[in-house]
Amino acid sequence: MYFHVNGDLVPEQEATVSVRDRGFMYGDAAFETLRAYGGTVFEWDAHADRLSRTCETLALDHGLSDDELLNRIHETLEANDLTEAYVKLSIxxxxxxxxxxxxxxxxxxxxxxxxxLPRGGTTGTPVWDGPAVVQTVKTRRIPNEAIPAAAKTHNYLNGILARLELQRAASDTYQADEALIRDAAGNIAEGATSNVFFVIDNALRTPATTGPVLPGVTRDVVLKLAREQGIPVEEGTYTPDHLRRADEAFLTNTTWELRPIETVDGIEVGGGPVTDLLSLVFNEYVEDRHYGE
Known part of the structure; x- marks a missing residue:
């Protein structure tokens, strides 16, 4: 594999940074996780905007244009002969x-x-091997007043602690895939690496980004597609009980796309018609933009 480091393509074994780099020492860095379909980056403008906002929050003026960053991504994909890929851009x-x-x-x-990664679109296959098993954890989401949720930084200890809780709770018969993290008031914030959606009374619901919730790029696409399909949408404040008694539920992130939730805290939830419809139109959205003529 070849990675792009400070303007140069280098073999993976040589892709290193200094031990004095502030990203290593303090987590003083921004990043975006992206996905390439058919050789082009999914929702690049949205990712670039979020990266810019994170850098602004950190007062990190890296001096590169969005086009220059995108060119480095394309060069890395081409160097590895990849068109279907996971991409991580860190600054x-x-x-x-x-x-x-x-x-x-x-x-x-x-x-x-x-x-x-596998191909996306209407003939693609998911990167996950089944619906998600979700478990509520004790670790709480860091308040926006401490570290703004909208800033996607290298400070990911919050999510790591949540995933460690899942490891400690695992047994031979039970292993959760994703942690359900609450805010300080006990309301649903998000998964460790995902946004949470659920359906009650035929309406699609998800925690609002006015709370400590990362404004996920895939989250925004799903909300747009739901409104286009005439599905009622509500962004609000919800407790884990709302999710446990939902008619259906799913998670979103860049690599998972839409992943149905099988159980929450051992309570069966599952997918359903809204999840199926949104998965279908999401795949069509990807197909039209990345694989169409």
């Missing part, structure tokens, strides 16, 4: 003296990593 503040306060002048570290 750190780079190497600075070992002090917490960042200096205004930076030499950013910019890395692009890729790996192969």
């Amino acid at each position: 750190s503040r780079g190497v600075q003296p070992g002090k917490l306060t960042p200096k205004p002048d930076i030499d950013p570290t910019v890395v692009v990593m890729v790996k192969e």
Whole structure:
């Protein structure tokens, strides 16, 4: 494999950054997880906008245009002869003296990593091997006043702690796929790496991004598609009980796309007609934009 590091394509074994890099030392970095379908990046403009907002939050002026970043992604895909791929784009503040306060002048570290994924669209196959088993965890979502949820940074310890809870709770007969993380008030925020959707009374519901919820790119596409299909949509505040008693539910993220939820805290939920319809129109959306004539 070849990765893109600071403007150069290098073999994976040589794709390294300094131990003094602030992304390593402090998590002082922004990133985006993207997906390539047919050699082009899904919803690049939305990802680029979110990356820009994260960098603005961090006061991280990396000096590269969106086109320059996209070119580095395409170069990495081409170097690895990949058209269907997972892509991670990371930008750190780079190497600075070992002090917490960042200096205004930076030499950013910019890395692009890729790996192969299945084809998407109407003839594609999911990357997951079955519906998700979801478990509520004790770890709470960091409040926006501490670390803004809209900023996608290298500070992912919150999600790691949640996934560690799942590991500790696992047994020979039970293993959850995703952690359900609540906010400080006990309301649903999101999964460790996903947004949460569910259906009650034929309406699609998802936690609002006014709370500590990452504004997922796939989340936004699903909301748009649902409205186009005439499905009532509500973004609000919900407890885990809402999810447990839902008629159907699913998770979204860039690589999973739409993944039905099988159980929540051992209570069967499952997919359903709304999940099936949205999965169908999402696949058609990908097909039209990435594989069509």
